[in-house]
Amino acid sequence: MKLNDLRDKDGATHSRKRLGRGIGSGSGKTAGRGVKGQKARSGVAINGFEGGQMPLYRRLPKRGFNNLFGKSFAIVSLAKIQAAIDAKKLDAKEAVTAEALVAAGVIRRAKDGVRVLSDGELKAKLSFDVAGASKAAIEKIEKAGGSVKLPEAAAAE
Template identity: 75%
Template sequence: MKLNEIRDNVGAKHNRKRVGRGIGSGKGKTAGRGVKGQKSRSGVAIKGFEGGQMPIYRRLPKRGFVNIFKKDYNIVSLGRLQAAVDAKKLDAKKTVDAAALLEAGVIRREKDGVRVLSDGELKAKLKLEVSGASKSAVEKIEKAGGSITVVGVEAEAAE
């Protein structure tokens, strides 16, 4: 195969539909829009309009609200931390914070902070610096000989 022999698959490329080019084209005169009325004109978009019937978004009741101040945390389990230490991705001697977890590939991106949950077992002695942790996670970390420091908004609220 040569560069000059490369072609699109058959049917992969469609020609643009040329409307309003005479009745012989099949899309002449009204260009497939029908006759008269608002929808035959250009610049019309009637989204959600149901022909005068009460639209579904107005028939259904409103529910709940969205809290714009909600914090979105990265959730990390103790088992996941132990797996990263075992795989030599996390250094147990250094402080483990969001940047270290990101570098180790434990989390994909830094959100509003990291929250540690107690799923799994922790054998490594880790010094954690996170936004929050469950009580059982704190107990397991301290039982393994590690320490945990809560930083950020939750630490201010706890004082």
């Protein structure tokens, strides 16, 4: 067998239907699109249209509420911070900020700020400069000899 003897099996390929090539071709004039109307034109896009029936996306109820002014915080536990200090990724002498946590690989991105939660124990004396912290986390940090600096808006909550 030679390369020039290779062929597809019979029926494996189909020749393209040439549309709009005269009345004798069987698909001339309207080219198989019927007559007039939106679907006879090119660029038809009627997704979700159900022939005048109320569409599904309007029949189903809406749920929830999106707060335009809501903030999304990166959440960090005390256990993760202690693990980063033990692994020498975070320096216990410097303040723990969002930038320091990203650089240490504790969080991937800071989002609208960092919120510290009280999971785990903290042994190191640290000063935190973060967007938020739970009351239990603040107690644990201060018990370990550290301090927490929060923005005025978060401190009022």
